[in-house]
Amino acid sequence: MIEINKINKWYGDFHVLQDVDEVIEHGQTVVICGPSGSGKSTLLRCINGLEPFQKGEILVDKTSVKDPKTDLYKLREKIGMVFQRFELYPHMTAMENITLAPRKVRKWSKERAQDKAMELLKRVGMVDKADAYPANLSGGQQQRIAIARSLAMEPAYMMFDEPTSALDPEMIKEVLDVMVELAKAGMTMLCVTHEMGFAKEVADEIIFMDKGKIVERGTYDDFFNNPQTDRAKLFLSQILD
Amino acid sequence: MNFAYDFDWSVLWRDPYGVMLIKGLGMTIFLGISAWIIAMAVGIAVGTLRITKYRLLRMIGTAYVEVFRNIPLLVQMFFWFYAGPMLFGETLSRQINRLDGLAIYVSIIGLGLYTASRIAEHLRAGFASISKDQYHAVLSTGMTQVQMYRYVIIPYALRLTIPPLTTEFLTVFKNTSIVMTIGVAELTFQSYQIDAETFHGLEATTGAMFIYLLLGMTVVKFMDLVERKYKIQGLMGR
Ligand SMILES: Nc1ncnc2c1ncn2[C@@H]1O[C@H](COP(=O)(O)OP(=O)(O)OP(=O)(O)O)[C@@H](O)[C@H]1O
Numbered sequence: 114m115i116e117i118n119k120i121n122k123w124y125g126d127f128h129v130l131q132d133v134d135e136v137i138e139h140g141q142t143v144v145i146c147g148p149s150g151s152g153k154s155t156l157l158r159c160i161n162g163l164e165p166f167q168k169g170e171i172l173v174d175k176t177s178v179k180d181p182k183t184d185l186y187k188l189r190e191k192i193g194m195v196f197q198r199f200e201l202y203p204h205m206t207a208m209e210n211i212t213l214a215p216r217k218v219r220k221w222s223k224e225r226a227q228d229k230a231m232e233l234l235k236r237v238g239m240v241d242k243a244d245a246y247p248a249n250l251s252g253g254q255q256q257r258i259a260i261a262r263s264l265a266m267e268p269a270y271m272m273f274d275e276p277t278s279a280l281d282p283e284m285i286k287e288v289l290d291v292m293v294e295l296a297k298a299g300m301t302m303l304c305v306t307h308e309m310g311f312a313k314e315v316a317d318e319i320i321f322m323d324k325g326k327i328v329e330r331g332t333y334d335d336f337f338n339n340p341q342t343d344r345a346k347l348f349l350s351q352i353l354d
Numbered sequence: 355m356n357f358a359y360d361f362d363w364s365v366l367w368r369d370p371y372g373v374m375l376i377k378g379l380g381m382t383i384f385l386g387i388s389a390w391i392i393a394m395a396v397g398i399a400v401g402t403l404r405i406t407k408y409r410l411l412r413m414i415g416t417a418y419v420e421v422f423r424n425i426p427l428l429v430q431m432f433f434w435f436y437a438g439p440m441l442f443g444e445t446l447s448r449q450i451n452r453l454d455g456l457a458i459y460v461s462i463i464g465l466g467l468y469t470a471s472r473i474a475e476h477l478r479a480g481f482a483s484i485s486k487d488q489y490h491a492v493l494s495t496g497m498t499q500v501q502m503y504r505y506v507i508i509p510y511a512l513r514l515t516i517p518p519l520t521t522e523f524l525t526v527f528k529n530t531s532i533v534m535t536i537g538v539a540e541l542t543f544q545s546y547q548i549d550a551e552t553f554h555g556l557e558a559t560t561g562a563m564f565i566y567l568l569l570g571m572t573v574v575k576f577m578d579l580v581e582r583k584y585k586i587q588g589l590m591g592r
């Protein structure tokens with residue numbers, strides 16, 4: 114379980130997260146949406162300790178992210194993260210990308226890491242691209258490898274930061290299919306995305322953020338059919354164009 | 355045309371001068387490669403210090419680069435040669451001064467440390483061109499800072515930096531000519547030596563020039579091969 118407790122973060126004078134509260138229960142999929150600059154990426158980076166925050170508390174399985182005694186490296190092992198621009202290691206093959214962390218962090222043998230990687234490549238439908246370099250893969254393929262790379266650490270949580278917004282329309286589905294499969298298999302997920310079809314299919318809750326605050330939250334039906342704030346109405350009308 | 359000068363190109367191969375030039379070339383190559391090894395090791399370390407999240411380490415890295423980059427190499431070389439041994443205290447410095455080939459060690463270290471400051475700068479530019487999310491992607495898998503630099507960021511940045519590193523590698527060989535001033539018998543030194551003994555410095559220097567030219571072209575060819583092997587496919591347009 115991830116508990117986010119009234120966190121506040123400033124970049125200098127700029128109040129980027131304001132009293133953000135949220136609980137993500139085991140097995141849930143939570144979708145975060147909101148306009149550009151509303152603090153969605155920053156929130157994700159606070160959860161796995163890539164960015165510090167000044168006030169409030171985040172607990173991951175009861176472990177405080179803020180506590181200086183917390184081993185953040187250990188904590189990050191159980192929170193996978195997927196990025197908008199994939200961020201594969203360009204000098205490594207797909208296989209090497211996936212096996213690097215299990216081998217160096219978990220100290221798995223090469224064989225064990227590769228077995229795990231093959232299993233994941235199968236899961237994301239990329240077995241035939243094990244030896245390809247990122248530059249020779251399409252965006253959708255790169256993103257599926259990136260998902261496999263995160264899953265290789267056998268995380269309890271997965272965070273996605275706009276995983277399909279850099280993709281051509283015809284590739285979006287292949288990535289969403291993998292994410293839907295993961296959600297249905299019981300992964301606990303936190304997804305920043307504007308793909309409302311995905312939200313409809315798997316989201317247990319949708320959070321709408323604006324200017325560093327959560328201004329609306331609810332189920333897909335609540336949010337989509339009955340938005341409460343003008344900001345959310347405007348946002349929905351924009352993304353549904 | 356009359357130059358009032360009797361050319362004698364045989365100083366380029368005549369005994370003992372031909373052998374002197376070849377020995378000079380050997381020394382130049384030895385100095386260049388040895389200095390390059392030091393430069394890469396120190397340059398990577400200093401370049402990485404400059405972007406770590408620890409302020410003190412960043413300041414050390416910056417100070418290093420500023421000092422070595424801004425003082426003329428010739429002055430640095432004299433400094434290491436005359437003052438360097440004294441940095442080790444009185445008794446040790448006396449022993450160091452008696453070392454055989456001290457000037458050669460000083461040359462390698464001086465040239466290596468100077469070139470390291472330049473490599474560090476190129477590498478820093480390489481690090482800066484890697485997106486913040488790329489760093490985050492590595493850390494998000496549970497890797498430590500050290501693992502992140504070692505397995506992903508440094509190998510990636512080095513590949514991005516191959517073109518300027520080619521120039522630096524070439525420059526190391528050219529800069530070796532400076533160490534004749536502290537008496538190391540590299541190629542330029544030997545051509546001067548031939549002049550001193552035969553008064554045919556013009557031929558000797560011309561010969562040395564062509565040897566440097568061939569050496570430089572070989573280095574560039576070699577770096578082309580390195581680039582072809584390590585270039586990240588399709589990345590350059592990113
Ligand atoms: N390192 C930083 N220093 C100062 N301001 C920053 C920094 N990083 C982000 N910001 C600002 O914080 C705000 C929130 O950024 P964030 O990236 O979290 O937004 P986002 O909701 O993910 O937006 P997008 O949809 O564009 O990705 C933005 O206004 C951004 O300019």
Ligand SMILES: [Mg+2]
Pocket residue numbers: 153154155274275
């Ligand atoms: Mg963002």
